[in-house]
Amino acid sequence: MAHLYNKDKRTALEAKHLAQLIAHGPIVFQVAKVLRDKGILRIIEEARTGITLADITAKSELSEYGVRVLLEAGLGMEMITVDEEGKYYLAKTGYFILHDALTNVNMNFVHDICYKGVYHLEEAIETGKPAGLKELGNWNTIYEGLSQLPSQQQKSWFEYDHFFSDIAFPRVLKHVYKPENQIKKLLEIGGNTGKWALASTQFDKEVKITIVDLPGQAAMAKKNIEALGLSERVDFYPANVLDENVQFPTGYDVVWMSQFLDCFSEEEIVSILQRCGKAIHEEGAIYILEAFWDNQRFETAAFCLQQLSIYFTAIANGNSQMYDSRVFKKCIEKAGFDIVEEIEGIGLSHTLLKCKKRQLH
Known part of the structure; x- marks a missing residue:
């Protein structure tokens, strides 16, 4: 690309x-x-x-x-x-x-979430802070306030987020839960509204999942999980993953992160991955589903992702983006992992990475 x-x-x-x-x-x-x-x-x-x-x-x-x-x-x-x-x-x-569904999801997201905030882009670039977030609320990052957004803004944010993952999940589920992977316990970092956990429990009737997310997000996911009677198979670990002192629960076969690590800076990605490494056993794996602008089949898709980065800069948190895969892979390497599988062209725009701890010889 x-x-x-x-x-x-x-x-x-x-x-x-x-x-x-x-x-x-x-x-x-x-x-x-x-x-x-x-x-x-x-x-x-x-x-x-x-x-x-x-x-x-x-x-x-x-x-x-x-x-x-x-x-x-x-x-x-x-x-x-x-x-x-x-x-x-x-x-x-x-x-x-x-x-066009993609166009309408993009337009609604830009209007309801980005439009006023992007006016403060120059300040965000200069300070490294999400200067435009004040147009939505008084939080350090948008993720702290998602559960508090007005209904129309919340609707546009989640419809945008889910539009891409909903298309990717059917193919990804078949790959992650292949019988040979023998996944009994999965740790999901950034569970959002619980869509992956719900899809997983429907696809694999035995897997047990723990969702790690901010308290407000975890509460939203918990409400959805409980409504479907799946509380025995999905539990929650409310935490701020940005806090490097927060350690994740341990004993998992796999860590799953979908459209999550693009919400963080390179240094934060490394920290999160290193803590994920402690959550899995030595033969465990980390699955990362992300949209990289340089991995797109069409220039229009790359354009959309490149512009979305500005949302992260001006509004979401001030220091993350939709990454060039080459930049992202350096973070994985720095965290002590090797990419053992890479599948491009999933859904509209995604790449699935399977990472394992680097073996020292």
């Missing part, structure tokens, strides 16, 4: 146009979202033979002025087209804004 960035691919005219899109980025985003949320794109789509400004206005119950400025901005964004008779049609970009 990195070879895509070896040279400038655009003509001067194309580059200048892109520069203007970037310069107007916040306006472009809000126009697209309002066109979607106010039903204007859907009105245009449903009028398959084209529709006039007057008819769109009548159906939308908005003012003609409001509809007109949105439509004209949408033309420049190539979301819609207009013919010589003044009839509007939905363009391909407008279709994806309206219907």
